[in-house]
Amino acid sequence: MLVCDGRKSLFFRNTGSAAAPTLHLMQRSDADPNPPTQKWGADRPGRSGAGDSRRTAMGQTDWHEEAERQFAIETAALLDQLANSFTAKAVVIIAPPRTLSVLRDHVSPNVRAMQMTDCAADLTKHSVPQIEEWLAGEGAT
Numbered sequence: 001m002l003v004c005d006g007r008k009s010l011f012f013r014n015t016g017s018a019a020a021p022t023l024h025l026m027q028r029s030d031a032d033p034n035p036p037t038q039k040w041g042a043d044r045p046g047r048s049g050a051g052d053s054r055r056t057a058m059g060q061t062d063w064h065e066e067a068e069r070q071f072a073i074e075t076a077a078l079l080d081q082l083a084n085s086f087t088a089k090a091v092v093i094i095a096p097p098r099t100l101s102v103l104r105d106h107v108s109p110n111v112r113a114m115q116m117t118d119c120a121a122d123l124t125k126h127s128v129p130q131i132e133e134w135l136a137g138e139g140a141t
Contacts, residue, residue, distance in 0.1 A: 006068025072102035080108040090115040
């Protein structure tokens with residue numbers, strides 16, 4: 001089971017049942033410190049032209065969002081390694097919607113072939129008993 005957001009990932013093994021989960025933390029991963037925006041880059045947004053006199057401004061890059069996206073991609077790769085090393089039959093992924101979207105796009109075919117359940121929720125700041133209680137109430141496992 002993976003509980004994560006754009007800054008922290010918690011990998012659990014459920015030794016209980018779906019109705020009464022018993023989670024054991026296997027691994028925790030934290031993103032590198034995220035500096036203030038002015039430390040990331042100071043460039044102005046780019047511009048593009050259509051060949052005539054019209055010019056269009058490009059959007060400003062959100063470096064914090066990009067760092068969270070990259071962390072989610074790395075987490076998907078780590079999920080693949082852990083799921084294969086423990087020969088998991090099912091995988092549950094719980095993450096906020098934006099992170100969950102990136103994970104879905106980057107999870108490996110091996111993990112996708114397992115019984116995979118995902119749920120859009122942010123539980124990374126909850127204690128293990130609170131996560132177990134939430135799972136028992138939601139029936140996500």
